[in-house]
Each structure stands twice: as C-alpha cells, then as structure tokens.
Amino acid sequence: MRRSFLSLTLISSLALTLGACNDDEPQPEKPQPQTQVEKPATQASPSQDMTPKEALANMKRDALSVVDKAGELAKTAQKETQEALTNLASTLSIGDAKRGAKVFKKCKSCHNVTAGAKNKVGPNLFGIIGRVPGTYDGFKYSKSMQSYGAPWTADSISAYIANPTAFLKKETDSPSAKSKMTFKLKDEQSRLDVAAYLAQIGG
Structure with missing residues (x-):
C-alpha cells in the first residue's frame, strides 16, 4: 500500500514537472497580416494608347x-x-512706278519711251533720268530748254510737268522763257508716279 502511494506521488510530481516544462517553451508567434502598399496607378498618356x-x-x-x-x-x-x-x-513724296505707267498713257500721244524709237511731238523719253535737257538727237528744242543745263532727275521732272513754262522761267531766271510742252499734270502724286515710272525706263 505504501509502495502504491509512493508511485502515485511520483507520477503526480512527474506530471507537474512536465507541465511546467511545457509552460516554459516558447510559443510560436502567429503570423501578422501584411499590409500591402498599393502603388499609384500610372495613367497611360494618349500617345501610349495610339497606334x-x-x-x-x-x-x-x-x-x-x-x-x-x-x-x-x-x-x-x-x-x-x-x-x-x-x-x-x-x-515722303515718293512715286509708284506701276501707277505712273497708267498715268503716262496720257503722254504717249506725244512721247515714245522705247529705246531708238522716233520722236513725236515731244522727244523720246527713254533714259531721260540723268540726260541733259535739250540734247536728244533729232528733236528741235526751244532755246529756253537748251539753256537749262541741269540733268533731269525724278524731282525736276515732277516739277516740270506741273507747269513746263513756269518751271523754265524759274530755273533759267528768264521771264521770257517758254516750253513747247503745253500739257500740265496738276495732281502732285500723279506727277511723282510718272517720274518714278520714267526713272525705270532705260535706268
């Protein structure tokens, strides 16, 4: 009987010892849920979607x-x-040659503007810019025109065709000066345009 009690006591002690040992063993950790970091969605550019x-x-x-x-x-x-x-x-009082060509149609009955063409009532005006007045071959000029020796310029032509006789009187300082040309072009811009046109002829 004594021996059975000792055996039971020994078994109980052993059970308690084993239980204590089990309590000391580390318990496996439960896996923690992982938080997923979402990457920002990249928006496709229109060009990436195009063919x-x-x-x-x-x-x-x-x-x-x-x-x-x-x-x-x-x-x-x-x-x-x-x-x-x-x-x-x-x-700036500058003429337009294209407009001048149209205005010059009024002058064609008296003047040629082609190189070597014959004189008409007035002299051939081809290359008149820089020419000394009263010197074109084959045309008979007035004495007043022959005495005006300054080469023609666009400005002097514009002033001349406004009133030829008045121009010669002023430039030659002679009250009796007279031009054969009786035509007068009163509009200033038209005169500037004609002068610009003649400056291109033979220039």
Whole structure:
C-alpha cells in the first residue's frame, strides 16, 4: 500500500514537472497580416494608347495647322507692309512706278519711251533720268530748254510737268522763257508716279 502511494506521488510530481516544462517553451508567434502598399496607378498618356498610324496622323494635322496659321500671318504682314509703304510713299513724296505707267498713257500721244524709237511731238523719253535737257538727237528744242543745263532727275521732272513754262522761267531766271510742252499734270502724286515710272525706263 505504501509502495502504491509512493508511485502515485511520483507520477503526480512527474506530471507537474512536465507541465511546467511545457509552460516554459516558447510559443510560436502567429503570423501578422501584411499590409500591402498599393502603388499609384500610372495613367497611360494618349500617345501610349495610339497606334503609330494614329500618332502620325495627329502630327500631320498639327503640322498643317501650323502651316495654315503661318500663311495667314504672312498674308497679314504683306498687306500691312504694302499699306505702310503706300503711306510712306505719300508722306515722303515718293512715286509708284506701276501707277505712273497708267498715268503716262496720257503722254504717249506725244512721247515714245522705247529705246531708238522716233520722236513725236515731244522727244523720246527713254533714259531721260540723268540726260541733259535739250540734247536728244533729232528733236528741235526751244532755246529756253537748251539753256537749262541741269540733268533731269525724278524731282525736276515732277516739277516740270506741273507747269513746263513756269518751271523754265524759274530755273533759267528768264521771264521770257517758254516750253513747247503745253500739257500740265496738276495732281502732285500723279506727277511723282510718272517720274518714278520714267526713272525705270532705260535706268
């Protein structure tokens, strides 16, 4: 009986010892849930979604748009430049040769402007700028014109055709001076235009 009690006591002690040992063993840690860091979604650019053919078409459209705008700007600049030149010509008393050619139609009945052409009622005016008045071969000038020796310039031609006789009287300082030319062109701008036209003939 004593032996059975000792055995039971020994078994109980051993059970308690084993239990204590089990309590001392480290318990496995439970896995912690991992928080996933979401990466910001990258937005695809329109060009990435396009096919090469579509991208090329867009580039072509943009290029044509730029060309159209450049053309419009060029036309506007050209128009503004022409207007500015016209205004400048008027302000600085500069003639327009194209307009002068039209005005000179009034003078063609009396003057040729072709090299070597015959004289008419008036002398051939080809190359008149820089020519000494009264010296064109084959034409009979008035004595007043022959006495005016300053070479023709665009300014002197413009002043002459306003009133030929008055011009010679002033330039030669002779009250009796007279020009064979009786035609008078009163409009100042028209005279400047004619002078600009003659400056191109034979120049």
